[in-house]
Amino acid sequence: xxxxxxxxxxxxAAPPLDLTIRPRRNRKTEWARRLVRxxxxxxxxxxWPMFVIDGTNQRVQVASMPGVERLSVDQIVxxxxxxxxxxxxxxxxxxxxEPSLRDEHGTEASNPENLVCKxxxxxxxxFPQIGVLCDVALDPYTSHGHDGxxxxxxxxxxxTVAVLVQQSLVQAExxxxxxxxxxxxxxxxxxxxxxxxxxxxxxVQIMAYAAKYASAFYGPFRDAxxxxxxxxxxxxxxxxxxxxxxxxxxxxxLDLAEGADxxxxxxxxxxxxxxxxxxxxxxxxxxxxxxxxEYAMIAAAxxxxxxxxxxxxxESLLAFKRAGANGVLxxxxxxxxxxxxxxx
Ligand code: PBG
Numbered sequence: 001x002x003x004x005x006x007x008x009x010x011x012x013a014a015p016p017l018d019l020t021i022r023p024r025r026n027r028k029t030e031w032a033r034r035l036v037r038x039x040x041x042x043x044x045x046x047x048w049p050m051f052v053i054d055g056t057n058q059r060v061q062v063a064s065m066p067g068v069e070r071l072s073v074d075q076i077v078x079x080x081x082x083x084x085x086x087x088x089x090x091x092x093x094x095x096x097x098e099p100s101l102r103d104e105h106g107t108e109a110s111n112p113e114n115l116v117c118k119x120x121x122x123x124x125x126x127f128p129q130i131g132v133l134c135d136v137a138l139d140p141y142t143s144h145g146h147d148g149x150x151x152x153x154x155x156x157x158x159x160t161v162a163v164l165v166q167q168s169l170v171q172a173e174x175x176x177x178x179x180x181x182x183x184x185x186x187x188x189x190x191x192x193x194x195x196x197x198x199x200x201x202x203x204v205q206i207m208a209y210a211a212k213y214a215s216a217f218y219g220p221f222r223d224a225x226x227x228x229x230x231x232x233x234x235x236x237x238x239x240x241x242x243x244x245x246x247x248x249x250x251x252x253x254l255d256l257a258e259g260a261d262x263x264x265x266x267x268x269x270x271x272x273x274x275x276x277x278x279x280x281x282x283x284x285x286x287x288x289x290x291x292x293x294e295y296a297m298i299a300a301a302x303x304x305x306x307x308x309x310x311x312x313x314x315e316s317l318l319a320f321k322r323a324g325a326n327g328v329l330x331x332x333x334x335x336x337x338x339x340x341x342x343x344x
Contacts, residue, residue, distance in 0.1 A: 043087045045327040064220035065220045073115075077122050083334070086334060088130075103141075103142070104142065105149060133178040136171070136188075144232050155237055162191070168195060173201075181206070184212050186254075207260070245274060262284070
C-alpha cells in the first residue's frame with residue numbers, strides 16, 4: 001500500500017491525544033512561567049573580577065576578552081563605585097605585575113605596597129561597604145608564571161604554602177575581606193587560616209578555590225595578567241585532572257576541614273556536575289568561576305553575530321544557580337547586573 005503523503009501546508013486532522021498530563025500548560029503564559037520558576041539569578045549572586053595595572057587614568061583593553069579592561073587604581077575605584085551602585089556584593093582583584101617586579105620567588109606577592117594591596121586600600125577608603133576578594137597564588141608575580149616556587153622543575157608545596165601565608169597577611173592587612181587561594185597547594189587553607197588567626201584577622205573569610213582544574217579555559221586570563229608568555233610547561237602537578245570527580249569531593253572536604261568558609265569550583269560551565277555534587281555533598285556556600293575562556297567564547301560569538309550575547313550571558317549565569325551555586329565569579333557581572341536592573 002503506498003504511503004499517503006499529506007500536503008504539509010495543511011494541518012493534520014489528528015484526534016486529540018488522550019493526555020492527562022500536559023507539561024506545556026505551565027509554560028503557556030509569562031505569569032505561569034514566572035510562578036513555576038525554580039531558580040532565579042539576582043545581583044546578589046555576582047562577584048566581579050577586575051584586573052589592575054600600575055599608573056593613573058589607564059584603561060587597557062584585554063585583547064582576548066572583548067569588553068574587559070585592565071584598570072589603574074583610580075579607575076578601579078570608579079568601577080568599584082559602579083559595582084556598589086549596581087548592588088554587586090563583591091569584587092575580586094587580579095594584578096598585572098610589571099615584568100621588572102617578577103622574579104623566581106614571587107617576592108612582590110608579599111610586598112605590602114604591591115599593586116593589589118594599594119588597590120584594596122583605595123577601594124576600602126572610598127567604598128568600605130563593598131566586599132573585596134583577593135586571589136592568593138604566586139603566578140602574577142613569578143618570572144616563570146607558576147603559582148608556586150620551583151626547584152629543579154618541581155613545584156614545591158610546603159615552601160610555597162609558607163609564602164602564600166605571607167601573601168594572605170599583607171592582603172588582609174590592606175583590608176581585604178575574602179582571601180581566595182587559587183594555587184592548589186596541599187594544606188594551604190589550614191596554614192593561611194592559622195596565620196590569619198594568629199595575626200588577629202579572625203574575621204577575614206577564606207574562599208578556597210577547592211576544586212580547580214588544569215584547564216585550557218584560563219588562556220585569556222593569563223594574557224590579562226601577563227603570565228601567558230612566561231609560563232613554562234603546564235600546571236597539571238597541582239591543578240586537578242579534568243577527568244576527575246571524586247577527587248573534587250576530597251579536595252573540598254579537606255579545604256572545609258582546614259577552615260574554608262566558602263568553596264569554589266573552577267572553571268564553571270564545563271564543570272556544573274562538580275558544582276552540583278559539591279553542593280549536595282557538603283551543603284556549604286559554593287561558588288563557581290565562569291573563567292576567562294568561557295567569557296571569551298560567549299563574547300566572541302556574540303561579537304560575530306553568532307549568538308545573542310545578552311541571552312547567552314543570562315542563561316549561562318542562571319545555569320550556575322540551577323546547578324546549586326550560591327554565586328558566580330564572572331566578567332559579565334556589570335552587564336548582567338545592568339540587565340537585571342532593567343528587568344526590574
Ligand atoms: C591564578 C589564577 C588563574 C585564574 C584565577 N586565578 C589562572 C591559572 O590558574 O592559571 C583563572 C581565571 C580565569 O581564567 O578567568 N592562580
